[in-house]
Amino acid sequence: MTSPLLTARGLAKNYGPRAACADVSLDLYEGEVLAIVGESGSGKSTLLGLLATETSPDAGEVHYRFRDDEVRDLLTLGEAERRLLMRTDWGFIRQDATQGLRMPVSAGGNVGERLMAVGARHYGNIRATAEDWLARVEIDPGRIDDSPKTFSGGMRQRLQIARNLVTQPRLVFMDEPTSGLDVSVQARLLDLIRTLVAELGLAVVIVTHDLAVARLLSHRMMVMKGGRVIETGLTDQVLDDPREPYTQLLVSSVLAA
Amino acid sequence: MNEHAQATGYNFAYLDEQTKRMIRRAILKGIAIPGYQVPFASREMPMPYGWGTGGVQVTAAILGPDDVLKVIDQGSDDTTNAVSIRKFFARTAGVATTTKTVEATVIQTRHRVPETALRSDQVLVYQVPIPEPLRYLEPRETETRKLHALGEYGLMHVKLYEDIARHGHVATTYAYPVEVAGRYVMDPSPVPKFDNPKIDDCEALQLFGAGREKRIYAVPPHTKVRSLDFEDHPFRVQTFKDPCALCAAEGVYLDEVVLDDRGGRMFVCSDTDYCEERREAGHRGHLAGDDPLSPVGRGRVAEGDRVREEHKSDSASPSPRPSPHRGEGEEALP
Structure with a gap:
């Protein structure tokens, strides 16, 4: 058995006297999808921020196994290394696509940004890769030069996925990726995510309040x-x-269609 | 009173000695870290922001009594900005001024690098409106500083990508981003990208002052300055179809001058000193008459009127960005 990709031990974060997150430990293995559920304000998003090292914890540690199999403490990682990790080996799909996308930049530019950030300097290749990824997330490649402002909510989320997966990350964080979308669009998006996760063998931490x-x-x-x-x-x-009892309550409060 | 007479009651070159020391320290740091924007305590100058307050402070800090000062605005020595700054230093420092590039030891410039190659005993001081090349891509100053510190310049290429995606070629024609000495990405101030190659491996020291933004940066002599581009869309400078109408110079940056209200126009050197020198040396463009300095036909186009129509307001206003140069020929595309 290989060692876990991401390990968290005793993570805690307080906002003033209020504990947003207390003593959370978890292991995540390659190719595994872990869902974090709970009601609003239960600390789901805080935990995701802690795991993705976007917020610094008050206690606890996060270890990550790099591509060279070396396990390192993320909290002692230098800023440059951490940011490189975030834009190559990781992805982060935000609830609000306008925060995860660069809205004034065209769809192609959004997908190409990570490639250019890691040194791609050939316009034709970047564009071809962007077209390929747009097709994979079911966006018409003919809209490569359109601004995401002209995209629907579902398309923006799909564009965000393409933008994150273009560098072939191993671990993707998702914060409520389907909320705010109507059910048919939600279903297609979930289908897409499931396909991509299986195809690419991604490890995913997904935060959701939707048990379905x-x-x-x-x-x-x-x-x-x-x-x-x-x-x-x-x-x-x-x-x-x-x-x-709380989980029983949560499960029983789902409306049956 | 002679307007060029030296004003009394001011320290040499207007600024007090402590301020000049502070600016010199910033300049030295800038030279030590080519392309890095050094913050400095920019002073109020007796001119509005956008008229060259940064350049004037740098010039004041490096000026000595033996220096010969030249000031250019859009390549021209005789537009409002250039005349005023020259007069300012003539009065507050009593230094000699000139319009000839070869005679000057300190050249303060706005929007152009002189056509005549600079020498190692000269200093070129740029007036910079917006020193941050990432400004319109990333609005947060804390974030742009971090991007510079970590050398994360992918964003700059996103901008170039967008240009190509929209226009088929890199449509940025001025303030074209450059990488200095293989490290910092720098805004070369709003000079046309035509001048970018002149910044590379230049003999002279180049200093950049931004008064409102309180930043100084520098390119030391013989520093590698590379314009950013894509492998399949390499950096190109503007080319012009016709030579200068007055001095027949080719391979120089040309301005469009409107001659009448019936669509008549001519393209002449933007660098007025360069143009005059060539005419004195006997070069003749198709609109130049026999008198070395007088274009024929419509009477003498006074040097002071040689401001392009669309730049008339620009040269007399603090607009930080030049309007697009209509005279530019199309760039050759692959």
């Missing part, structure tokens, strides 16, 4: 409440046979 999304995408899930993880397990196990 967790059931569809994830292998394992963590239930959070008040900044603490109250239940973890295989997705179908947690959803079909919840142990904690």
Whole structure:
């Protein structure tokens, strides 16, 4: 058995006297999709920020296994190395696509940005790669020069996915990627994510309040409440046979269609 | 009172000695780290921001009593900005001034690098409106500083990518970003990209002062300055179809001069000193008469009127960016 890709131990973050996240530990293996669910304010997004080293924790540590199999502490990583990691080996799909995209820049420029950031200097190749990725996320390559401002919400999310996956990352963080989209668009997006995750063998940490999304995408899930993880397990196990009263409440409050 | 008489009550070159020391320290740091923007405590100058307050402070800090000063505005020695700054230093420092590039030891410039090659005993001082090349791509100053510190310049290429995607070629024609000494990306101030190759491996020291933005940066002599580009869209300078109408010079940057209200126009050297020198040496363009300095036909086009129509307001206003040069020929595309 290989060692985990990402390991967190005892992560904690306080905002003033309030604990947003307390004593969270987890292991994530390559090709595994982990869902973090919980109600609003339960510390899901804070945890994601901590794992992605966008926020610094008050306690705990995060280790990551690099491509050369070396496991390193992310919190002691230099700024330059950390940023390089984030734009090559990692991806971050934001809830609000306008935050994850560069809105004044064309779709092609958005997809090409990471390539140019790691040194691609051939316009034709960058453009060909961008076209290829637009097609893979089901955006008409003919719209490569259009601004994402002219795109629908679903297209923006797909563009964000293409922009993040273009450098072939191994680990992608997703923060509520499907919220705010109507159900049919949601279904197509989930389908796309599931296909890409399987094809590319991505490890994914996905934060969602939508249990259906967790059931569809994830292998394992963590239930959070008040900044603490109250239940973890295989997705179908947690959803079909919840142990904690809070999880039972969460599962039973899903409206059956 | 003679307007060129030296003003009394001011320190040499207007600024006090402590301020000049502070600016010199910033300049030295800038020279030590080519292309790096050094913050400095920019002073209020007796002119509005955008008229060259940064350049004037740098000039004041490096000027000595034996220096000969030349000031150019859009290549011309006799537009408002150039005349005023020259007069300012003639009065506050009593230094000799000139319009000839070869005679000058300090040249303050706005929008152009002289056509005549500079020498190692000369200093070129640029007036810079916006020193940050990443400004319109990344609005946060904290973030742009971080990008410079970490050498993350992918964003600059995103801009060039967008140009090519929209226009089929890199449409940035002035303030074209350059990489200095293989490290910092720098805005060469709004000189036309035609002048970028002159900044590379230049004999003279080049200093850049931005008064409003409070930044000084420098390119030491013989520094490698590379214009950013793509492998399949290499950097190119503007080319012009016809030579200068007055001095027949080719391979120089030309300005368009409107001659009448019926569409008549001519293209002449933007560098007035260069143009005059060539005419004195006997070169004749197709609109030049027999008198070395007088274009024929429509009476003498006074040097002071040789401002292009679309630049008339520009040369007398603090607009930080020049309007597009209509006289530019199309760039050859691959």
